Each structure stands twice: as structure tokens, then as C-alpha cells.
Amino acid sequence: MAYDTYLEERITRVLKGKNIVFNAKKMMGGLCYMVDDKMCFGIVKEQFMARIGTDFYPFALEMNHVNEMNFTGRAMKGYVFIDADGLDTEEQLAFWIQKCLDFNPLAKSSKKKRS
Template sequence: MADRIREALMDLPVVEEKKMFQGVCFMVDDKLCVCVRDNSILCRIGEQQAAIELEKGNCNQMVSGERVMKGYVYVEDFTLQTTAQLNYWINLCLAFNPLAEASKKRKRSK
């Protein structure tokens, strides 16, 4: 799955891969865009779009501990068999990316 996402994002000027959330996350313009983890992808699509997609029933809300992570959804890989299915979610992530806030950079200890 990571290779498929890598290929879909290869024409973007600023993409970085980071190990996060027990998987590989693809950062676009220093902002988390999409992650691959186990048998699913984590998509950052914003609260409004997440509500729409959750209503359709084709994804699950991200929950970290007891905290609901609004704007983030998990999509199971069995629903991403075709390029069109994967591109649908990647395009949602890329559409939200310019609106997303970048996380604050952590200062490294010396």
C-alpha cells in the first residue's frame, strides 16, 4: 500500500515519509496527509469531509485512547483495491492539506 501511495504522490514537490502511528506517514508541505498502517490507511480529510464519509459508512473515525480525532479517518485496505478507489481518498487528503495546520516543530534537546 505504501508503494501505491508513494506512486500517487510522486509528482508533488514536497513529500516526506515519516514513521508515525505504527506505520509510514506521508507528509505534504510539512503536514500529515495520509498514513499506511497494518490493513488500513489513515486519511486527514478535515472535520466536514470526515462527517460526510463517516455518514456513507466507508471509513472509521480515528480514536486515540479516549480522544476522538476529528478530521482523521481510517479506511480499510480491502476497500482500496483499485487505483480509482485509492485515488479518491488521496485526493480528499490533498484537497484538505492546504487548509490543515502544520504541527509545531519540536525543539531537539542537545
């Protein structure tokens, strides 16, 4: 399994319950959720990848089950991974989804590739 499909189902329920328009794209062996054409959060294996921005980032890293996002040996500031143990309840999952949704209007869009 490339990513946690049960977590995918839970995320979809939360987003639909909030009437959020989103697009889920398979990327890099995981699943990326796009909101307003910007990467908002995703699933990498069993972890929730959260784009929370740099303001909340240091506080998030102090929380249980939260780790810096590091693919290349260098942390990506403003992004964190939340382990499965930090997403046990629907309230915990909804908290992280809302943090990402709160940051999304401030996030920069990636440049569109021209064909």
C-alpha cells in the same frame, strides 16, 4: 509487518504520478506521509489513515469501509481510517489521497520542536 508495504508502493505511485513532493516518516508503528511539512495521511497496519478535515468528515463516516480514527477512546475529528476493502482499486485510493491533498493547505502545521 508493522504496516502494509504494498499499500505504501501504491501510494508512492499515485503521489509521483501527481508530481507531489512528499516525505514518508515511520511513526507509531506505521508510516506517515508529510506534504508541505504537514501530516497529510498515513498507513496504520492495513488501514489508510486520512486527514480530511471536519467539513468532509461526517460524509466520509457514512461511506462503506470508513471508520473514525480512535487511538485513545476518543475520536479524532477530521481523521478517518479506510479499511483495505475500501482501497481495492487505484481509483478508490486516488480518491482518498486527493481528499487529503485538498485539505492539506487548510491544515495547521504542528509546532516544530526546538533543540
